[in-house]
Amino acid sequence: xxxLAAEASKKILLKGNEAICLGAIAAGCRHYxxxxxxxQNDIPEYMAAHLPALGGTFLQAxxxxxxxxxxxxxxxxxxxxxxxxxxxxxxxxxxxxxYMAGSELPAVIVNISRSxxxxxGIAPSQGDYFQAVKGGGHGGYRLIVLAPHSVQEMYTLTxxxxxxxxxxxxxxxxxxxxIVGQMKEPFEATPYDSAxxxxxxxALTGCAGRERxxxxxxxxxxxxxxxxxxxxxxxxxxxxxxxxxAESFLLDGAKIAVVAFGTAARVSKTxxxxxxxxxxxVGMLRPITLFPFPEREVFDLAKTVxxxxxxxxxxxxxxxxxxxxxxxxxxxxxxxxxxxxxxxEEILDRIRALAGRKG
Amino acid sequence: xxxxGKTEFTKPVYTRPRSLVDVKTHFCPGCHHxxxxxxxxxxxxRYGVRENSIGVACVGCAVFLYDYIDVxxxxxxxxxxxxxxxxxxxxxxxxxxFTYQGDGDLAAIGxxxxxxxxxxxxxxxxxxxxxxxYGMTGGQMAPTTLLGQKTSTTPYGRDFRxxxxxxxxxxxxxxxxxxxxxxxxxxxxPAQIRxxxxxxxxxxxxxxxxxxxxxxxxxxxxxxxxxxxxxDAQGRVLGEMSEYFPLxxxxxxxxxxxx
Amino acid sequence: MQVHxxxxxxxxxxxxxxxxxxxxVTATGRIEIDFERCKACELCVPACPKDCxxxxxxxxxxxxxxxxxxxxxxxxxxxxxxxxxxxxCIQVWR
Numbered sequence: 001x002x003x004l005a006a007e008a009s010k011k012i013l014l015k016g017n018e019a020i021c022l023g024a025i026a027a028g029c030r031h032y033x034x035x036x037x038x039x040q041n042d043i044p045e046y047m048a049a050h051l052p053a054l055g056g057t058f059l060q061a062x063x064x065x066x067x068x069x070x071x072x073x074x075x076x077x078x079x080x081x082x083x084x085x086x087x088x089x090x091x092x093x094x095x096x097x098x099y100m101a102g103s104e105l106p107a108v109i110v111n112i113s114r115s116x117x118x119x120x121g122i123a124p125s126q127g128d129y130f131q132a133v134k135g136g137g138h139g140g141y142r143l144i145v146l147a148p149h150s151v152q153e154m155y156t157l158t159x160x161x162x163x164x165x166x167x168x169x170x171x172x173x174x175x176x177x178x179i180v181g182q183m184k185e186p187f188e189a190t191p192y193d194s195a196x197x198x199x200x201x202x203a204l205t206g207c208a209g210r211e212r213x214x215x216x217x218x219x220x221x222x223x224x225x226x227x228x229x230x231x232x233x234x235x236x237x238x239x240x241x242x243x244x245x246a247e248s249f250l251l252d253g254a255k256i257a258v259v260a261f262g263t264a265a266r267v268s269k270t271x272x273x274x275x276x277x278x279x280x281x282v283g284m285l286r287p288i289t290l291f292p293f294p295e296r297e298v299f300d301l302a303k304t305v306x307x308x309x310x311x312x313x314x315x316x317x318x319x320x321x322x323x324x325x326x327x328x329x330x331x332x333x334x335x336x337x338x339x340x341x342x343x344x345e346e347i348l349d350r351i352r353a354l355a356g357r358k359g
Numbered sequence: 360x361x362x363x364g365k366t367e368f369t370k371p372v373y374t375r376p377r378s379l380v381d382v383k384t385h386f387c388p389g390c391h392h393x394x395x396x397x398x399x400x401x402x403x404x405r406y407g408v409r410e411n412s413i414g415v416a417c418v419g420c421a422v423f424l425y426d427y428i429d430v431x432x433x434x435x436x437x438x439x440x441x442x443x444x445x446x447x448x449x450x451x452x453x454x455x456x457f458t459y460q461g462d463g464d465l466a467a468i469g470x471x472x473x474x475x476x477x478x479x480x481x482x483x484x485x486x487x488x489x490x491x492x493y494g495m496t497g498g499q500m501a502p503t504t505l506l507g508q509k510t511s512t513t514p515y516g517r518d519f520r521x522x523x524x525x526x527x528x529x530x531x532x533x534x535x536x537x538x539x540x541x542x543x544x545x546x547x548x549p550a551q552i553r554x555x556x557x558x559x560x561x562x563x564x565x566x567x568x569x570x571x572x573x574x575x576x577x578x579x580x581x582x583x584x585x586x587x588x589x590x591d592a593q594g595r596v597l598g599e600m601s602e603y604f605p606l607x608x609x610x611x612x613x614x615x616x617x618x
Numbered sequence: 619m620q621v622h623x624x625x626x627x628x629x630x631x632x633x634x635x636x637x638x639x640x641x642x643v644t645a646t647g648r649i650e651i652d653f654e655r656c657k658a659c660e661l662c663v664p665a666c667p668k669d670c671x672x673x674x675x676x677x678x679x680x681x682x683x684x685x686x687x688x689x690x691x692x693x694x695x696x697x698x699x700x701x702x703x704x705x706x707c708i709q710v711w712r
Contacts, residue, residue: 031450057449061442062475069439069472073415073446076433081446099436204431204447206454208410214425216416216434368648373700373710384705388682389659393704549665549698582659589659 014187016154016180017042017084020110021050023158024082026192029108030056031081033070035063035089038122039178040112043084064089068096068109075105076215078203080162084110087120087128090136097171098137101232102217104202106165108158109143110174112181115339123339124177124263129317132175133291140229142236144172144243145290147261151185157288159192164243166200168235175290177313179263179341239292246294250276251283256354257301258284259322260311263341268311271347280355290318298325302332307354311335311347376400378409378429385423389589391579391596392420392488394546395555396427399459399486402559403430406567408455413447415440417460417469420494424459438469441476444483455566457484463493466502466526473532473574480537480571484562487528487574490581491600498584502526505603510584525603529576533609539571541610545578545601547593558608570615578604647695649687652707656684665702668692 014022021043024032032047044060051058057074061067067083074081085093090111100107111132115125132145144164146157154176161172204213219225250272251257260268265286275282285301287294298321302308308331310319315336323329335342335350375381379400386392403409409430416424418437425432435443440458448456465473465487473485492510493499499512503525507516517525533541540562544555555577562573578600580592587595651662651671656678662671662685670693674686685707687693695712 033446059445059449062471065439066442066472066475069435069442070446070449072435073433073443074450077447077450079450095436096439103434204413204433205451206411206413207431212429213431214434216425218422218434368695368711370712371709372647372695372712373697373708375706375709379706383655386704388657389661390704393706394702397706549701552701589661590664593661
């Protein structure tokens with residue numbers, strides 16, 4: 001780890017997917033299980049090359065179903081563990097993710113999403129928003145969902161995901177796409193600075209010197225499952241209160257506020273800077289955490305602007321959370337680009353139109 | 360009932376295994392799960408691995424492993440115990456790791472996980488209980504249900520033309536290079552119980568010696584869902600079940616591939 | 619039904635009391651059956667090579683007529699009953 005960190009201590013040109021690996025390794029993750037799927041294969045390939053030398057485990061599983069259950073087993077052992085996949089593979093992991101949420105097991109799940117539904121395509125997409133932020137599997141739970149929009153953030157948010165997962169004992173997801181996963185840009189391996197203790201008294205390490213422990217999600221007695229549901233709910237409410245993260249971009253004096261995440265936000269930044277040069281008062285609120293969603297920030301923002309323009313690489317998913325965050329629905333506009341990256345020109349055109357200007 | 364005062368017999372010959380939690384089980388009268396739990400607990404005691412063990416429970420009647428075996432236990436989704444056990448063993452190679460799975464769990468929904476765990480030669484032990492039915496959900500057809508056997512989803516008897524054949528997991532897994540030990544045993548007679556213990560001991564030793572994947576398939580009764588008295592159910596194991604699923608050791612590796 | 623059970627229970631206790639005296643000396647072991655844990659599956663009855671165990675009439679809390687160590691004088695302490703019992707109800711001493 002130390003040599004890797006030293007190697008990466010100055011700015012280098014790095015792929016987003018590889019930045020995730022560096023972030024995971026810096027955060028102490030030594031166990032990775034996965035199954036090949038485009039466009040995230042750089043991650044297992046990097047881990048296969050580097051984890052064994054660090055005394056860790058890389059295992060290519062027979063399926064995503066097996067993968068997530070290996071993750072479950074290693075997490076129950078108290079170790080930091082990660083997997084990565086893309087849309088269809090994440091669908092296969094939902095059963096295990098529900099069990100992990102129910103069993104209160106931390107792990108980091110990377111979704112370098114592709115377009116769907118079904119086999120869809122490998123084009124970049126944000127069509128997995130619902131699946132990521134609404135729980136995804138059965139029974140009622142949330143994942144902590146972080147949405148990086150740069151190579152640097154692929155690194156820092158992966159480290160944060162490990163901390164949050166451990167702190168709240170629940171799986172955390174990095175939701176990216178082919179653009180942030182495959183693009184290269186200057187990157188610096190900043191030091192890992194964690195506030196989360198590594199103590200895991202719940203981990204299954206053999207019952208020497210203590211009573212036996214169980215990691216399970218089955219609760220049959222009396223109203224135990226109801227009690228458990230309220231306990232989980234309380235945890236997700238605490239996450240909402242304390243872990244919401246969003247970036248304000250050129251929002252001073254803005255009358256049009258873009259709300260976008262990940263690659264869509266990345267492209268929007270270019271369009272917003274162009275529009276500002278034209279004198280259009282536009283800025284952006286970029287949710288960094290998709291769960292918890294920056295509801296308060298959207299609520300406050302909607303009161304101060306004329307238009308909230310939600311931009312997504314799908315036909316409208318996060319826009320539902322925006323609508324839920326503010327009663328001012330008539331101020332909400334939507335630009336959707338399913339299965340492709342919107343161009344800055346397309347976004348600029350829409351901003352101009354909303355500002356009542358011609359291009 | 361006791362004959363105290365008549366003769367002094369104070370040397371324990373059979374007492375409850377230390378690793379078997381002193382509680383009443385939820386198993387139906389005559390269900391062999393209890394007997395198999397006892398054998399597993401006895402073997403855990405024999406090798407002194409209780410404090411070093413992590414068990415993996417499956418879905419079905421066998422899920423309550425964590426209430427009955429006094430070791431750390433993680434509960435796996437249906438069929439996924441071998442994958443969960445892989446995750447545990449890879450993270451803690453020095454621990455003793457075993458799964459306890461029924462036939463619906465291992466031989467239907469979890470076929471992929473067990474085959475690939477075996478094929479990788481994962482150094483863990485699988486205890487597999489074959490009672491030819493889904494017990495907990497009410498006696499539906501299992502992959503191991505015998506031809507002609509009536510279950511709640513084969514009300515006219517299992518017909519190979521529509522339902523296929525009972526699957527022979529001990530033989531199937533023995534065919535994989537990663538499998539170190541595969542045996543099928545039963546617990547319907549005292550002699551069978553002794554042989555079953557010997558098989559579980561061998562399976563445990565395979566893991567302790569780092570030889571790779573080991574599995575013991577138990578032919579078990581399910582008196583409730585078979586609609587039989589426990590003694591008649593044992594008779595079925597000794598009869599038609601043993602005929603279709605022959606008892607025996609199907610694979611016994613002498614030396615680890617990597618030794 | 620209740621009357622019948624009580625009557626059977628009484629008979630069972632009477633039969634214990636009426637154990638033949640000369641059989642005691644042949645025993646080389648003894649067992650104890652956990653009355654409350656027994657589920658009356660009857661597997662131990664034919665398992666015993668000396669026919670020491672019979673099904674009793676007394677009903678335990680769970681509603682099962684527990685097996686009874688009826689003929690202790692013949693017990694050899696072989697532990698086959700204990701090995702057979704799925705519910706680990708039987709302990710054996712020699």
